[in-house]
Amino acid sequence: MKESDEFLILQKFFKSLGSQYNDSSGVLVGPGDDAGLFSVKNSELVFSTDVSNENIHFPKKLDPELIAYRACAVAASDIAACGASLKWLSISLVTPNKSLDWLKKFAKGIQNFTKNYRVPVIGGDLVSGKECSISIGVCGEVKKDVFLSRKGAKIGDSIYVTGKLGLAKLGLELSLRKKSKLSTLEKESLKKFLEPKIQILLGINLRKIANSCIDISDGLLGDLNHICEESQVGARIDKELIPYTGSFEEAMTWGDDYELCFTVPQNKEKKLDEIRKKIETKFCKIGQIISGKGIKIFDHQQEITLKKTGYNHFRK
Amino acid sequence: MKESDEFLILQKFFKSLGSQYNDSSGVLVGPGDDAGLFSVKNSELVFSTDVSNENIHFPKKLDPELIAYRACAVAASDIAACGASLKWLSISLVTPNKSLDWLKKFAKGIQNFTKNYRVPVIGGDLVSGKECSISIGVCGEVKKDVFLSRKGAKIGDSIYVTGKLGLAKLGLELSLRKKSKLSTLEKESLKKFLEPKIQILLGINLRKIANSCIDISDGLLGDLNHICEESQVGARIDKELIPYTGSFEEAMTWGDDYELCFTVPQNKEKKLDEIRKKIETKFCKIGQIISGKGIKIFDHQQEITLKKTGYNHFRK
Numbered sequence A, B: 001m002k003e004s005d006e007f008l009i010l011q012k013f014f015k016s017l018g019s020q021y022n023d024s025s026g027v028l029v030g031p032g033d034d035a036g037l038f039s040v041k042n043s044e045l046v047f048s049t050d051v052s053n054e055n056i057h058f059p060k061k062l063d064p065e066l067i068a069y070r071a072c073a074v075a076a077s078d079i080a081a082c083g084a085s086l087k088w089l090s091i092s093l094v095t096p097n098k099s100l101d102w103l104k105k106f107a108k109g110i111q112n113f114t115k116n117y118r119v120p121v122i123g124g125d126l127v128s129g130k131e132c133s134i135s136i137g138v139c140g141e142v143k144k145d146v147f148l149s150r151k152g153a154k155i156g157d158s159i160y161v162t163g164k165l166g167l168a169k170l171g172l173e174l175s176l177r178k179k180s181k182l183s184t185l186e187k188e189s190l191k192k193f194l195e196p197k198i199q200i201l202l203g204i205n206l207r208k209i210a211n212s213c214i215d216i217s218d219g220l221l222g223d224l225n226h227i228c229e230e231s232q233v234g235a236r237i238d239k240e241l242i243p244y245t246g247s248f249e250e251a252m253t254w255g256d257d258y259e260l261c262f263t264v265p266q267n268k269e270k271k272l273d274e275i276r277k278k279i280e281t282k283f284c285k286i287g288q289i290i291s292g293k294g295i296k297i298f299d300h301q302q303e304i305t306l307k308k309t310g311y312n313h314f315r316k
Helices: A006-014 A019-025 A064-081 A100-117 A167-176 A184-194 A200-205 A220-231 A248-253 A266-278 B006-014 B019-025 B064-081 B100-117 B167-176 B184-194 B200-206 B220-231 B248-253 B266-278
Strands: A027-029 A036-038 A044-053 A085-095 A121-128 A133-142 A158-162 A212-215 A234-238 A260-264 A283-290 A295-299 A302-304 B027-029 B036-038 B044-053 B085-095 B121-128 B133-142 B158-162 B212-215 B234-238 B260-264 B283-290 B295-299 B302-304
Touching: A019 A027, A036 A085, A036 A121, A044 A064, A044 B085, A044 B121, A044 B133, A064 A085, A064 A100, A064 A133, A064 A184, A064 A200, A064 A212, A085 A100, A085 A200, A085 B044, A085 B133, A121 B044, A133 B044, A133 B085, A133 B133, A158 A266, A167 A184, A200 A266, A212 A220, A220 A234, A220 A248, A220 A260, A220 A295, A260 A266, B019 B027, B036 B085, B036 B121, B044 B064, B064 B085, B064 B100, B064 B133, B064 B184, B064 B200, B064 B212, B085 B100, B085 B200, B158 B266, B167 B184, B200 B260, B200 B266, B212 B220, B220 B234, B220 B248, B220 B260, B220 B295, B260 B266
Parallel strands: A085 A121, A234 A295, B085 B121, B234 B295
Antiparallel strands: A027 A036, A036 B044, A044 A133, A044 B036, A085 A133, A158 A260, A158 A283, A212 A260, A234 A283, A295 A302, B027 B036, B044 B133, B085 B133, B158 B260, B158 B283, B212 B260, B234 B283, B295 B302
C-alpha cells in the first residue's frame, strides 16, 4: 500500500507539525532532510529525552492523541525544571499500530502540543515494533547563569511544590474504566493525567529566584531526594502543608504528576509572592532544606515514615 | 536489589561516558540533572534521531556492546550527511534485559563509540520494556551556508558513493551464524555491519564541494531517490561503476550500509580529487544527475529494471 510508505507517513503527518513556529524557534531546516538545522542566539541550550512506554507510562488502549500529547508533556517538563524556554521537539515512535487512522490521531496529539506551547517539531523517526514506545527529545534555551539545577539547594531554603500531588494517579485509574458522571475533582485529575500542564512559564519566572528545581516524575520523595543528594543537604517536609489527594503515601511516591519542586532562599520569598500574583500556576511551601541527608516527614510536628519512597522500573 | 535502581544504573553506566569530551563539545552540564546544558559558538546546529529495534535493525541475540555501538553509528551517520561535526549523543534505551552484565556491555559499546569519535553523551533515559529499542539523538555543528542538504543536486552533477554496497547485508548474515574461518571479504563485511565507520570527516571535507548529500540508510536507490525528489531532478547510474558485493539488487536496496551518496558539480571534481588524497575513505563516481524524475539504471549502456527499490518497515 503506497500510502503507508514510511517516508510518506513521516512527510504527511510529522513534517509540518508546529512548522509555523520554525522562525520563532530558529529552526532553519525541519524534518525531511538528514537532520534538522537550527540557530541559537546569545544563549545556551538544554536538551532532554524521555521515553514513554505502553503499560508503564500509559495504558495500551489509551487514545493515540492523548498518548502523543502526554509523551510530549512529560519530556518538556524537564525543560521547565531548568528554567528554560521550549525550542523544539523531536519525535521517535515505535508502534505495532500501522493503521493510518492510529497514526493520524497520534499526529493530532503532537499537533495539539505544538500549538499549546508554540513549539515546532524538528525531526523524528518511525519504526514498526511489538509495543508502543515513544522517545521525545526536547531542546530549550536558557543562559547558563540562570540555569536551574538540582545542585543549588542551601540549608534554610524553603521547599515549594506546584499543584496537587496524587491527582495524576487518580486520573490514571479513571482513564482505565468508563465512568459516566465525574465529580469536579475527577475531571481535574483525568485532565491532569491525560494532558499535564507543563510549568514552562513558572520555570522561566523562577530564574534568579529558586536555588534548585526538579520536575516530579518519580514522586515527590524520590525527586526531592535527588535535590538533596546533588546539593548535599537534607529536607524536612510537613504533611499538613502538602496539597494532595488520595492516599498520602501514593501521592508522595507516584510518578505521574509532573509538577515542579523547587527551593527558594528566604530573602527571595517576597519576589516569589510577586510571581504568584502574575501567573496562574498555584504553588505552596511544604518544608525546609536542613543539614544532613534524606527527607524527614512530619505530621503535626511528629515524624512519620512511609513504606515506599519512589517508583523504579528496574527494582527487582 | 539496591544496585539496580534506575537512577544508580544511569549514574554508574551512562553518566560519565565520553565526559572527557564535554569541554571540546561545549557541554556544561551532562547527565544527572533535568536536562543537559551546552553552549554554541558562532555556528548553527543540526539534530537527528534514529531508532534501532531488535529483529528489525539488529538480531536480538547480538552482543549488547555491538548493539549499542551500531545504534550510535547509525544515528551519527545523518550528521555526517549534513557536513557537520559531532557535538553530543543522547541515549534512550528500552530493554527487557535487566541484568547489570547486559547493561554494562551495552554501556561499553556506547563508550567505544564516544572514544572513536571523541563525542560526549549529554543525557538519556532507561526504561524496562518487552523488546529492545534504542533511540539515539545526535547533535552536530555546521554553519548554515555549508550545510549539506538533499535539495541541492543540479543537472550535470556527478553522483558519488563511498565504500562497497551490500557489505553490511553479508555482515548481517554472518552475524547470525557461527562460522570459524572467515575470508578477508567476510571479515570486512562483519566489521561493516557491526561497527560501521561513520563518514564525519568526509562530510566536513565535502562542504562547499558537494551540491547534495545523503547517508544510505534505506538502500542506494531509495536514498538517491530522496535527493532526486527533493532536488526535482532525475539520476542515471551505471551498474559497472558501482562497487558492490553479493546480489546487485540487494546491494542497491538493502538499508544497512550507512555510506554517503553525494553529488558534485563537474567544476569541483578536481577539488574532490584532492580530498581523495587527504582522507582514507574511498569513494567513486557512479553516474550523473539528469533532468526528469526517478533513477535510471544502466548496465553497459543498456537500461535495466529491478523488482525492489528500497526497504520499508510500513509496507503492507
